[in-house]
Every structure is written in structure tokens, then in C-alpha cells.
Amino acid sequence: xxxxxxxxxxxxxxxxxxxxxxxxxxxxxxxxxxxxxxxxxxxxxxxxxxxxxxxxxxxxxxxxxxxxxxxxxxxxxxxxxxxxxxxxxxxxxxxxxxxxxxxxxxxxxxxxxxxxxxxxxxxxxxxxxxxxxxxxxxxxxxxxxxxxxxxxxxxxxxxxxxxxxxxxxxxxxxxxxxxxxxxxxxxxxxxxxxxxxxxxxxxxxxxxxxxxxxxxxxxxxxxxxxxxxxxxxxxxxxxxxxxxxxxxxxxxxxxxxxxxxxxxxxxxxxxxxxxxxxxxxxxxxxxxxxxxxxxxxxxxxxxx
Amino acid sequence: xxxxxxxxxxxxxxxxxxxxxxxxxxxxxxxxxxxxxxxxxxxxxxxxxxxxxxxxxxxxxxxxxxxxxxxxxxxxxxxxxxxxxxxxxxxxxxxxxxxxxxxxxxxxxxxxxxxxxxxxxxxxxxxxxxxxxxxxxxxxxxxxxxxxxxxxxxxxxxxxxxxxxxxxxxxxxxxxxxxxxxxxxxxxxxxxxxxxxxxxxxxxxxxxxxxxxxxxxxxxxxxxxxxxxxxxxxxxxxxxxxxxxxxxxxxxxxxxxxxxxxxxxxxxxxxxxxxxxxxxxxxxxxxxxxxxxxxxxxxxxxxxxxxxxxxxxxxxxxxxxxxxxxxxxxxxxxxxxxxxxxxxxxxxxxxxxxxxxxxxxxxxxx
Ligand SMILES: Nc1ncnc2c1ncn2[C@@H]1O[C@H](COP(=O)(O)OP(=O)(O)OP(=O)(O)O)[C@@H](O)[C@H]1O
Ligand SMILES: [Mg+2]
Numbered sequence: 174x175x176x177x178x179x180x181x182x183x184x185x186x187x188x189x190x191x192x193x194x195x196x197x198x199x200x201x202x203x204x205x206x207x208x209x210x211x212x213x214x215x216x217x218x219x220x221x222x223x224x225x226x227x228x229x230x231x232x233x234x235x236x237x238x239x240x241x242x243x244x245x246x247x248x249x250x251x252x253x254x255x256x257x258x259x260x261x262x263x264x265x266x267x268x269x270x271x272x273x274x275x276x277x278x279x280x281x282x283x284x285x286x287x288x289x290x291x292x293x294x295x296x297x298x299x300x301x302x303x304x305x306x307x308x309x310x311x312x313x314x315x316x317x318x319x320x321x322x323x324x325x326x327x328x329x330x331x332x333x334x335x336x337x338x339x340x341x342x343x344x345x346x347x348x349x350x351x352x353x354x355x356x357x358x359x360x361x362x363x364x365x366x367x368x369x370x371x372x373x374x375x376x377x378x379x380x381x382x383x384x385x386x387x388x389x390x391x392x393x394x395x396x397x398x399x400x401x402x403x404x405x406x407x408x409x410x411x412x413x414x415x416x417x418x419x420x421x422x423x424x425x426x427x428x429x430x431x432x433x434x435x436x437x438x439x440x441x442x443x444x445x446x447x448x449x450x451x452x453x454x455x456x457x458x459x460x461x462x463x464x465x466x467x468x469x470x471x472x473x474x475x476x477x
Numbered sequence: 478x479x480x481x482x483x484x485x486x487x488x489x490x491x492x493x494x495x496x497x498x499x500x501x502x503x504x505x506x507x508x509x510x511x512x513x514x515x516x517x518x519x520x521x522x523x524x525x526x527x528x529x530x531x532x533x534x535x536x537x538x539x540x541x542x543x544x545x546x547x548x549x550x551x552x553x554x555x556x557x558x559x560x561x562x563x564x565x566x567x568x569x570x571x572x573x574x575x576x577x578x579x580x581x582x583x584x585x586x587x588x589x590x591x592x593x594x595x596x597x598x599x600x601x602x603x604x605x606x607x608x609x610x611x612x613x614x615x616x617x618x619x620x621x622x623x624x625x626x627x628x629x630x631x632x633x634x635x636x637x638x639x640x641x642x643x644x645x646x647x648x649x650x651x652x653x654x655x656x657x658x659x660x661x662x663x664x665x666x667x668x669x670x671x672x673x674x675x676x677x678x679x680x681x682x683x684x685x686x687x688x689x690x691x692x693x694x695x696x697x698x699x700x701x702x703x704x705x706x707x708x709x710x711x712x713x714x715x716x717x718x719x720x721x722x723x724x725x726x727x728x729x730x731x732x733x734x735x736x737x738x739x740x741x742x743x744x745x746x747x748x749x750x751x752x753x754x755x756x757x758x759x760x761x762x763x764x765x766x767x768x769x770x771x772x773x774x775x776x777x778x779x780x781x782x783x784x785x786x787x788x789x790x791x792x793x794x795x796x797x798x799x800x801x802x803x804x805x806x807x808x809x810x811x812x813x814x815x816x817x818x819x820x821x822x823x824x825x826x827x828x829x830x831x832x833x834x835x836x837x838x839x840x841x842x843x
Contacts, residue, residue, distance in 0.1 A: 372567040375534060380581040380632075381555025390580070394571045 219453060226446035235442050243447035251425070252432050256451070259418075259428035262343050263411030266350035267404045270358045273351070275400065278362030279392065283374065294363050297356045309349050309420045316340040316348065316421075341423030349417045354407040361406070365399020366392075401469070412452060483546030485510040485636055485668040486531060491540030493526050493692075500526045502692045504540070508670065508685075510635070513662050515679040515700075516672045518689035519715065524672040525640055527689065531670065532559045532638045544636065559636040560629040564644050566621040568613040568628075574600065575609045578627045585632075599631040602664065603657075619650045626661065635667040642671070643678060655681040676716050680704065688712050710841035713761035718799075720767065720810045722760040729754050734840060735781065736760060739806035744781030745840045752842055759841040764813040766837035769800050771823050772830045783832035786810060788823040802829055 229238035247253060281293050300308065315321045316339040323335035338344055369392055377387050393400075415430035422431070429452045436445040463469055486508040493501040501523045508514045516524040529535050531542055533554040541548055549557050568577050579596045587595075600606050603623040613621055622642055629637055642658070643651045659682045662669045673679055679686050679700065686703045688695040688711070696703065696712045704717050713719040724738035729752045733744050736758060745760055752758060771788075778785065786802035789809070800812045800822075812831055823829055 370565075370567075370570075372563055372565055373569065375554075375561070375563070376567050376569070378534065378554045379532070379561050380584055381553075382580075382584050386584060391569060 222446050222453070223450045226443055226450045228443050228446075230441055230443050233440055240443075243441075243443040244451075246441075246444050247447055247451060252448075255425055255427050255432060256429055256448075258343070258425065259412055260455070262347050263350070263408050263428070266347050266354065266411050267407045269347065269351050270355050270407055271400065271404065274355050274358035274403075275362045275396075277359050278366055279388075281359075281363060282366040282369070283371075290363075294360060297359045300356065305353065305416060306420070309353065309417060312345065312349055312352065312421060313340065316345050340421065341426065343422075343426045345421040346418050346426050346428070349421045350407070350411050353414075353417065354410060357406055358400075358403040361399045361403030362396065365396035365403075368399070369395045409456065412456075482510060483543070484508060485512070485545060486514075486670070487543040487546075488527070488531065489541045489543070491527070491530060491542065492538050493523070493530060493535070494538045499692050501530075501537075504689075504692075504694045506687055506694055506697060508668060510545075510668055511666055513659065513669045513671070513682055513684045515683035515686045516670065516689055517676060517679040517683075517686050517716075518674060518695075520674055522690045523692045524674075524689050528561075528638050528640055528670060528672050531636075532561050533557050534561070557636075558634045559638055560632050560634045562622070562625045562629050562637065562639040562642045564641040566613065566618065566625070566645070568621055568624055570613055573610050573612050574605060574616070574624050574627075577613070577624055578631055581628060581632050595631050596627075599627040602630065602661065603627045618646050619654055622646070622654065623657075626658075630661075630665055630667075637662075637667055637669045639669065639671040641673055643673070643675075651675075651678065652681070658682055688715065690715070706839065707761065708841070709843060710759035710761060713759075713839065713841065718764045718811065718813060719761045720764055722762075722808065722810075724758060724760060726752050726754055726756045726758055729756075734758075736840070739784070739804040739808060741778070741784045742781055743784070743838065744835065745838050746835070748840065750840060750842050752840070756842065759843075760838055761841060762833050762838045764799065764811040765797070766833050767810065767812040768832050769802070769812040769814065770830050770832070772828050778830060778832075780832075782835055782838070783830050784810075785828060785830055788825060788827045788829045790825065791822055802831055 225235065226243050227239050227241065228235040229240055230242065247256075277297075281290055285293050313320070317323075318335050318337055318340070320339070322339060323332070326332045327335065339348075373391055373395075374387075377391060382391070412428050413430040415428070415434040418427045418431045419434070422428075427435075429448055433445045433448040433452075436442070436448060460469070484507045486506070488504055488506045491501055491504045492499070504523075504527060516527060518524055526535070530537050531544075533549065533552055533556075537550075541550055543549065544558050554561070569580065572580065575596055578599055579592045582592045582595060597606070597609075600609055603626050605620065605623050605627060608616060608620060613624070616624065622645075625642070639658075643654050646654060655678050658669070658671070662682075669682075671679075671682060683700045685697060686700050687697045688703070688709075690711060696707065696709050698708070703712060707713040707716060707719075710721055714721050722738045722743075724736040724743070726734055727737050727742065728735035729747070732747055734747045734752055736743050736745060738760065743760065772785070784804060786804045789801040789803050792799040792801070794813075797813045797815050800814065802810045802812065804810060810831055
């Protein structure tokens with residue numbers, strides 16, 4: 174059917190004279206929703222953290238003002254050293270989790286029948302059903318002076334005297350972090366291996382690519398986005414989760430999360446805010462440096 | 478002293494079982510060096526299994542594979558003189574074309590300059606020089622398969638295994654790539670073993686074809702022979718468009734045999750086959766060799782080279798038209814003719830006569 178040409182040219186809906194239909198306006202808001210979410214729950218709280226960190230400390234709360242006391246308190250005390258140490262040990266935890274966890278992901282992907290893979294991965298997530306406090310507390314009798322570990326090592330004749338450095342030190346915090354966060358790297362590694370097609374292994378067989386090269390040249394670059402995500406997650410939690418150093422740590426073996434928690438217990442809210450702000454700034458700087466060094470966009474999209 | 482080069486591939490009594498399931502039973506085949514050999518057969522026949530066993534990607538249950546006269550049963554894929562081109566676009570997604578092609582050489586520890594030379598040469602051979610810097614996802618399917626070819630030939634191994642390399646391409650591109658493959662093989666002069674279930678593809682590229690079905694190697698022969706003079710009735714039914722007729726031998730004395738098919742007595746050359754009277758046999762005639770003519774009387778022909786039937790329908794296929802004719806016993810026969818379907822056709826059910834030349838009908842006993 175041919176409609177009259179005048180109808181077509183004049184049939185355009187006059188702009189502005191009519192209200193856009195409701196569903197179109199709703200659709201528009203749906204697109205904006207993530208932005209609103211980010212502003213409400215990330216940008217505003219982050220800005221408030223920074224603002225509060227320069228407020229004056231009062232007896233029980235704080236009042237508007239501008240002072241850098243909180244930052245002085247952080248930078249010119251043992252807190253700075255502790256903070257840097259906790260970054261170091263978080264990195265160590267990330268590395269250990271990766272070394273233990275990623276091969277497990279590769280193994281599950283490569284050697285377990287397709288139908289069983291997801292069930293096997295679920296097995297690794299089962300420990301999460303137990304409360305984290307209980308899990309972490311349970312490490313104490315394992316690691317303490319007369320604990321399971323020391324007894325076992327002594328009985329096997331590997332050590333003569335119990336190792337006291339196992340508990341209330343950075344070592345125990347790292348052990349706790351590895352135990353708590355290992356499933357994350359296994360899971361993210363498992364998902365990351367989705368980006369590594371199975372045929373790749375046969376091609377490698379055909380070309381005679383040895384296991385190390387195969388890992389370095391093929392698996393790692395392809396799985397990098399997932400591994401990166403898992404590693405950042407573990408690193409951030411290593412820095413921020415106060416629970417682990419609270420239960421397993423000791424003098425000096427604290428992390429940013431515990432420093433902030435302790436500040437809150439001491440009712441020093443500006444200090445707690447400052448620690449959080451410093452943590453955010455550190456993470457952003459690290460990401461920025463990482464981006465400059467390795468071009469994170471490239472790591473996150475290895476196929477383009 | 479007579480010196481004979483051993484065949485590129487010799488497969489002896491090869492069998493492969495998956496639990497109770499027999500994927501290959503007792504396969505024997507010999508492939509000469511420099512030959513373009515095609516494994517053709519229906520899906521699930523065992524072609525991939527045979528190819529992968531030759532390449533060392535899986536172990537046979539029993540039997541041996543010899544490559545250039547040496548038993549290779551214990552060798553992994555990279556230690557064999559074979560290399561594989563996979564069906565899917567099996568390229569490293571994060572490497573560009575040059576890196577993909579050169580990776581095998583890098584792993585082998587060749588110096589950089591030599592790698593660059595060889596890669597450039599291989600890319601030139603498959604016509605991809607312009608695409609050297611592209612990533613796989615920036616290439617078409619055909620181009621990706623060419624990268625795989627380059628990656629394989631650059632290794633200088635002299636047996637190339639191709640598992641349905643063109644299956645994912647569209648019909649036109651597949652035709653072009655077929656010819657390209659053939660020319661590439663002639664250029665590099667190495668042995669190609671190519672798996673496909675597409676007979677046109679097989680015909681285009683093959684020096685020789687092996688038919689594989691149900692784990693059996695049914696028949697091996699030159700492409701032309703497989704098409705024109707199939708030995709087994711399975712070959713006849715799978716290759717080309719053959720009419721396959723079942724019948725009973727009524728006279729087997731002499732150079733030709735008389736077979737009762739749907740009430741007609743047909744003559745067929747005996748070719749020294751072991752047949753005896755009363756035996757059930759199969760006859761095959763390619764549909765393009767069957768001529769169709771309308772008849773008025775319904776007297777059964779007695780020349781032994783024609784049959785009567787009732788016209789059923791025609792199927793217009795562009796270049797040819799297939800005429801379907803129903804025999805008295807219900808079997809359908811096809812007569813394929815290069816002609817336009819505009820010609821006046823017999824009406825449905827009209828009596829027609831199908832005839833052929835004595836050389837076009839073949840006897841199969843098995
Ligand atoms: N790992 C396996 N376990 C059990 N059965 C298998 C396995 N691999 C193959 N088969 C069976 O062996 C038979 C032959 O398989 P193969 O892949 O060799 O067939 P093919 O001729 O290549 O078929 P297609 O043309 O579909 O690729 C099939 O019936 C298949 O189901
Ligand atoms: Mg196959």
C-alpha cells in the first residue's frame with residue numbers, strides 16, 4: 174500500500190509539543206540507573222570519607238573544620254609502617270593464592286569431564302557455608318605453640334622446638350588469608366579459563382609447546398582478565414578485612430581495616446576516615462600505575 | 478640394489494574401542510608420499526578417530542601406525558612428521574597472524590630472523606601477506622583457516638592432517654578453498670590427509686579416496702574410480718547419486734549375469750565376481766546414466782537394460798532435473814537429466830521406460 178507523500182513528510186511527530194510516552198522515559202532512567210547507583214553508593218561516600226577525615230575530632234564524634242591531624246596521626250606513627258607491611262603481606266597472599274589456586278582451576282577445566290566441572294568447583298566453595306569467624310578461629314589451635322602443626326612437625330622429627338612464629342604474626346595472617354580467599358582465585362580462575370578454548374591444548378600438543386611455555390604464552394594471557402579480577406579482590410580484602418589480623422595477628426601484624434577499626438574503638442573518627450581515604454587513594458594509585466605499566470584495558474580484553 | 482621409499486603412512490590392523498563401542502575395526506591403509514588422500518564417509522564413521530590416531534592425538538586400542546616406515550606408536554604429536562589443521566578456527570586468539578604462524582618455530586627454538594623469513598614465505602603461499610598484523614577475530618573464516626594452513630606448513634613436517642578444514646565455511650568459499658588446498662598441496666609437495674563428509678569436496682581435491690563407515694574402511698580408490706566404478710554397494714549409495722537395486726540372481730553362467738529386479742530380468746557384467754544362481758545381490762546405476770522415455774504399451778522390455786515404471790514427479794535442481802519413477806515393487810528410481818523442467822512431463826502415474834547402457838550398471842556382491 175502506498176500512502177500519500179504529503180502524509181509522510183508532514184507526518185513527523187512535532188518535537189516538544191507532545192510528551193514522550195511514559196515507557197520511553199522509564200527506559201531512559203533505566204540507562205541512568207547504574208550511574209545513579211555509582212554516585213549514591215560510591216562517589217558520595219568516598220567524598221564524604223575524605224571530607225570527614227579533615228574534620229575536627231570531638232569527644233564522641235567530630236565537627237566541621239579543617240585539620241590534618243588525622244593524617245599526621247597516620248603518617249607519623251607506627252601506623253604507616255603497619256599499613257605498608259599489610260600491603261606487602263596482602264601481595265604475598267595474592268601470590269600464594271595464585272600459585273596454589275590457579276593450577277587447580279586449570280586442572281578442573283582441562284582434566285575433569287565437562288558435566289562434573291561445576292560440581293567440583295562448588296566443592297571449593299562449600300567452606301563458605303561455615304561462618305568466617307569460626308573458620309578463622311579454628312586456625313588458632315592448629316597454629317599455636319602446642320598446636321596441631323607444631324605437634325605434627327615435631328613428631329615427624331622435622332623440627333626440635335615448636336615454632337612460635339606461627340601464630341599472632343604476619344605468617345598466621347597470611348595463612349588465614351590464603352585459607353579464606355583461595356576459593357575466590359579458584360573460582361575466578363575457573364571462569365577465566367572459559368576464555369581459553371580447549372582446542373588450544375591440542376594445538377600446543379601438535380606444536381610441542383612444553384608446560385611452562387604453554388602456561389606463560391597461552392593460558393596466562395588469555396586468562397589474565399579473570400586472574401586480575403580475582404587478585405585485586407584478594408588484595409583489597411587482605412588490606413581491608415579487619416577480622417583476620419584481629420584474630421590471628423599480633424603486635425604489628427595488622428592491616429588497614431584493623432587500623433581503622435581500632436581508631437573507631439578509640440572514638441577517633443577522623444583517623445578512621447583518613448585511613449579509609451588513604452586506602453582508597455593507594456588502590457587507585459596502584460591501579461593507575463598498573464595501567465601505565467601494563468595497559469589494563471589490554472589485559473582485560475586480551476582478544477582485541 | 479632396488480631402493481624403495483617407504484609409504485608416508487601405513488596403518489596396520491588399527492582398531493579403536495571406546496568401552497563397548499567400536500569406533501574403528503581393523504583398518505589397513507597405505508598412503509604414498511606426496512599423495513592427496515581423502516577420508517570420506519558419513520558422520521560418526523570413524524574418520525576423525527583414524528586421523529587423530531595417525532597424528533598421535535589418541536592411542537589405538539590395537540594395531541600400528543608407521544610413518545615413513547617407522548613405527549610411531551610411542552611418539553607424541555609434535556615428535557611425529559605430522560601436523561594438524563583443525564576444523565574449528567583453532568588459532569591463538571591473543572596472537573596476531575604472524576605470531577600464530579611463527580609460534581611453533583619459536584617453540585622449536587629457531588633464530589628470530591629465520592622465523593621471520595619462514596613465516597613470510599608461508600603467509601605468501603596462502604596469500605595472507607597483507608593480513609600479517611591482524612588478530613584472528615579480525616579475519617574471515619576462510620582467512621582463519623588459511624592461517625592454520627600456514628601455521629602447519631611452516632613447520633616443514635611432511636604429512637598434513639586436515640579434519641574437515643572447510644566445514645565451517647559457506648558453499649562458495651568452500652569450493653574456492655578446495656582448489657586452493659589442491660594447489661597448495663601441489664606447490665609444497667607434501668602428503669595431505671583430508672577428512673570430509675562432503676563428496677564434492679573430496680572429488681575436487683583427492684588423488685585417492687578412502688570410504689569409511691561404521692568403523693570400517695569400505696573401499697579405497699582413485700576419485701574417478703570411486704565415482705564411476707564403485708566396488709561396494711555402500712560406495713555406490715554414498716558417492717554420486719546412484720540407484721541401488723536389490724535383486725536375485727537367476728542366471729550366472731557366462732560373462733554377464735541375469736538378475737531379477739522387481740519383475741524385470743536385468744543383464745549386468747559379471748566382472749569375475751563370485752556369484753551363483755539364487756544369490757541376493759545389489760545393482761547400481763548412476764542417476765545421470767538413466768534415460769527416461771514415455772511408452773504406450775505396457776509390455777515388459779526384454780533387452781535386460783531397461784525397466785518399466787510409473788512416473789511419479791520431477792524435482793528441478795537448476796542444472797539438472799531429477800525424474801522420480803516408481804517401480805512395480807515400490808522402489809523409487811531416479812533419472813537425472815540436463816534439461817529444463819519446462820518440457821512437457823509425463824503425467825503422474827503414466828507408464829515410462831528407464832533405460833541405460835550396458836557399461837553403466839554395476840554388480841555388487843557382499
Ligand atoms: N571419546 C569418545 N568416547 C566415546 N565414543 C567416541 C569418542 N570419540 C568418538 N566416539 C565415537 O566414535 C565414532 C567415530 O567418531 P569419529 O569422530 O571418528 O567420527 P567421524 O567419522 O569423524 O564423524 P564426523 O564426520 O561426524 O566428524 C562415533 O560414533 C563417536 O560417537
Ligand atoms: Mg569428525
